[in-house]
């Protein structure tokens with residue numbers, strides 16, 4: 001597909017909005033070059049080991065992405081599922097496939113407030129700290145040389161953006177203490193991995209974004225070996241234009257690599273009373289995802305770590321699981337059949353300008 005056709009693709013969506021009664025008619029899938037071939041940085045996706053047995057998923061992944069993040073099988077909930085031993089079958093399989101396919105592997109996540117509470121329960125101060133260190137040493141040590149990077153601390157900022165989250169980690173090792181310790185231990189275990197602090201709603205909630213930035217500044221001053229900043233980018237498509245650009249620019253100001261680490265953009269609204277048409281939602285979605293892609297492209301080349309979506313096809317999204325929606329959300333870059341959409345064409349158009 002040539003450049004002009006790519007840039008024209010978003011217009012097709014605009015034209016459609018003129019007649020909402022045709023909103024359910026699907027435009028023919030645009031022909032879009034593989035994202036990894038147009039982007040001057042790695043394109044990532046979340047992966048679950050089960051998907052490696054789905055030929056359609058594998059074919060799409062091979063075509064589109066050159067980096068993978070385990071969606072949940074490299075977390076404590078998986079690795080510490082059996083008391084007294086660590087389970088590595090699924091994450092090992094993902095790591096082996098990445099090595100065989102020549103795809104980068106991003107580790108997710110060593111220390112997360114929502115994980116490990118049970119496994120660490122009953123440990124006192126010193127034993128807790130030793131178990132914390134041992135976990136990081138074992139897990140990061142096992143994948144040393146097999147992955148390029150880790151989300152070392154995931155989601156440390158309070159939900160409302162007001163300060164840090166309280167967790168079993170912060171209670172045992174201190175608010176900043178658990179994070180500094182996690183980064184130090186991760187560096188010891190894998191000195192070559194880029195070590196990320198990662199969080200969500202940084203674009204959606206500017207107060208949370210600001211707290212994240214202040215936290216990074218403080219941890220760096222304290223000597224934590226933070227090597228990169230991850231913004232999950234589970235985008236709220238109703239936020240004002242410009243908010244995403246500002247956040248990405250502020251993240252970039254640290255001079256560290258930035259990872260768009262879990263992009264999706266739900267068409268649904270959590271709050272009640274949603275009278276937007278589907279076409280309006282698709283337009284909002286495209287505008288915000290394109291803003292994110294453009295802001296990411298504006299970073300200096302050496303700071304563009306990767307652009308990762310939290311799944312390949314809409315039907316792969318966590319937002320479509322556990323009865324979270326009516327099966328109609330379209331939060332990702334490829335449709336249920338693995339076809340590109342106008343959104344994909346728009347993103348490829350932005351990356352192709354590089």
Ligand code: 9MR
Pocket residue numbers: 071072075077154200232262318
């Ligand atoms: O998408 C992931 C889902 O399959 C898991 O059940 C869940 C708990 O492990 O985590 C989801 O991924 C989350 C990610 O690890 C951190 N940021 C928010 C993601 C969506 O909830």
